[in-house]
Amino acid sequence: MKTFIGKQLYGDFGEQEPGGEIAKEKKAMHDEDAWPLWEVFIRSKQGLDHKHAGSLKAADAQMAIENARDVYTRRQEGVSIWVVESKHIHATNPGESESLFEPAEDKIYRHPTFYDLPDEIKHM
Amino acid sequence: MLTDSQKKNLLIDFVLFLADTNLILGQRNAEWCAHGPILEQDIAITNISLDLIGQSRNFYQYAAKLLNENAGASQLPHNDLTEDSLAYLRTEREFKNLLITELPKQDWAHTVLRQLLYSLYSQSLYNRLLNGHDVQLSAIAEKALKEVAYHIKWSSEWVIRLGDGTDESHERMLIALQALWPYTGEFFIAATYETSITDYNVIQQEWSEKLTPILIQATLEVPQNVFMQKGGKQGIHTEHMGFILADLQYLQRTYPGAEW
Numbered sequence: 001m002k003t004f005i006g007k008q009l010y011g012d013f014g015e016q017e018p019g020g021e022i023a024k025e026k027k028a029m030h031d032e033d034a035w036p037l038w039e040v041f042i043r044s045k046q047g048l049d050h051k052h053a054g055s056l057k058a059a060d061a062q063m064a065i066e067n068a069r070d071v072y073t074r075r076q077e078g079v080s081i082w083v084v085e086s087k088h089i090h091a092t093n094p095g096e097s098e099s100l101f102e103p104a105e106d107k108i109y110r111h112p113t114f115y116d117l118p119d120e121i122k123h124m
Numbered sequence: 125m126l127t128d129s130q131k132k133n134l135l136i137d138f139v140l141f142l143a144d145t146n147l148i149l150g151q152r153n154a155e156w157c158a159h160g161p162i163l164e165q166d167i168a169i170t171n172i173s174l175d176l177i178g179q180s181r182n183f184y185q186y187a188a189k190l191l192n193e194n195a196g197a198s199q200l201p202h203n204d205l206t207e208d209s210l211a212y213l214r215t216e217r218e219f220k221n222l223l224i225t226e227l228p229k230q231d232w233a234h235t236v237l238r239q240l241l242y243s244l245y246s247q248s249l250y251n252r253l254l255n256g257h258d259v260q261l262s263a264i265a266e267k268a269l270k271e272v273a274y275h276i277k278w279s280s281e282w283v284i285r286l287g288d289g290t291d292e293s294h295e296r297m298l299i300a301l302q303a304l305w306p307y308t309g310e311f312f313i314a315a316t317y318e319t320s321i322t323d324y325n326v327i328q329q330e331w332s333e334k335l336t337p338i339l340i341q342a343t344l345e346v347p348q349n350v351f352m353q354k355g356g357k358q359g360i361h362t363e364h365m366g367f368i369l370a371d372l373q374y375l376q377r378t379y380p381g382a383e384w
Contacts (some may be wrong), residue, residue: 035162055166059285067164067280070171 036085040072043080051081058083070077129194136190137220140210141357142249143183144221147211150176151372155229165183165232168278172239175271195333202216212376216365219242220315223356224307226365233296236282238304243275244334245311256320277381280338289341294343317355317371319357325345 035057041050053072058064064083073079092100103109126134160166175191182236184207191205229235253265286293293353302325312328321327339346354363376384 057162058164062281066281067168071164072166074167074171 035059035085038068038083039086039089040064040068041082041084042068042072042078043082046076046079050080053077055086061085132190134317135317136187136194137257137315138320139183139187139190139339140218141220141315141317143180143210144188144219145225145246146176146180147372148219148221149225149238149370150174151173151368152225152227153239155234155247155376160250168237170276172275175268175275179264179268179271180211181207182267182300186260199279208376212373216361216369217359218362218363219369220357220359221361222307222310223353223362224304224310226254226356226362226368227266227304227307228364231296232282232301233286233300234303235287235291235295236279237300239275240283240338241308241335242330243279244331245308245327247272247276247334247378248330249321252321252323257297258275258320267286276334277284282384283338283344284342287339289293297342297344301339302347306350306353310352310354310356313357315357323379 005066036059037055038058038061039055040053042053043050046097053068056064056067056071058067064085065081068083073081127156150173153169153176156166156169157174158166160169188207188210191210222242226240227234227238250265250269251262256262283297286296287297289318311331312324316323318324336346351353353362
């Protein structure tokens with residue numbers, strides 16, 4: 001016979017119900033597939049790029065933006081938010097890192113560090 | 125004609141009504157902390173809770189200032205009142221919050237619907253304060269209105285999402301609407317201290333006009349011929365009030381002056 005042992009934490013149950021139906025309901029709500037994952041990009045101030053801030057769950061794009069506002073900008077971190085569903089992001093394969101990135105290692109001449117810059121140029 | 129002192133007492137009661145209403149709803153929403161349906165919404169509802177408590181602090185600070193200037197005229201025996209003593213050391217009958225704010229949080233449907241019903245009302249009320257004669261209330265309202273606009277957006281989307289959602293979510297929204305509707309009548313009955321709000325009939329009309337399209341989209345029908353509860357504005361509360369005050373005030377009453 002299989003025994004299912006789960007860790008239970010404070011807050012897992014409502015005040016009155018000792019698990020049962022509520023526990024099942026909670027499981028359904030916390031089902032990994034219930035809401036899709038979204039990636040969040042925040043622009044910290046005008047003129048700067050949007051930077052990846054993290055990810056979150058939301059039912060649709062509107063909710064994802066609002067969730068991002070509540071989760072990632074509550075300490076004045078941003079002036080603009082982008083969200084994109086994580087499944088739409090295509091990434092490099094870690095297994096191909098060697099062929100993709102290592103060839104650049106010995107090409108230090110691609111860094112513009114071999115020039116003498118005039119003093120008048122401040123931002124390089 | 126009212127004397128200046130009488131006018132000031134009415135203003136103090138009005139400011140306390142605003143402070144108490146926001147504090148109690150903030151406290152109720154804070155009960156979701158660590159119990160939210162999903163992490164992101166747990167943070168969303170507690171953010172709203174903090175907005176409401178922030179608004180109540182502004183009102184309490186103003187009320188304390190007025191009361192201290194008016195020392196002796198109040199029911200309280202001190203002249204060194206603070207926002208904390210007003211929140212933590214007044215009794216049930218002294219609290220003037222709307223009844224709807226003290227009702228138990230129940231499920232998510234009750235919570236988002238209550239937020240919508242109240243925020244639509246407070247938006248109209250704050251707009252009156254913004255354009256009113258009292259500079260302090262106008263400044264508080266200006267800041268609060270930005271927060272309220274977001275609360276309305278957030279809660280209306282949830283009401284539509286659940287109302288026009290699954291059979292179960294629709295059913296739960298209907299139950300919430302029937303439970304909360306009797307507590308909306310009180311919004312529009314001016315208490316004697318609401319001397320600066322003279323157009324509650326217009327406010328009620330605004331409220332309905334903002335609410336109706338949301339409920340239509342949520343496929344929810346407004347209950348008809350409902351008996352409306354009242355009393356909160358006068359300090360006559362439901363049986364839930366004592367319990368929430370016990371939660372809220374326990375620490376200060378047991379360990380007077382305790383600080384973080």
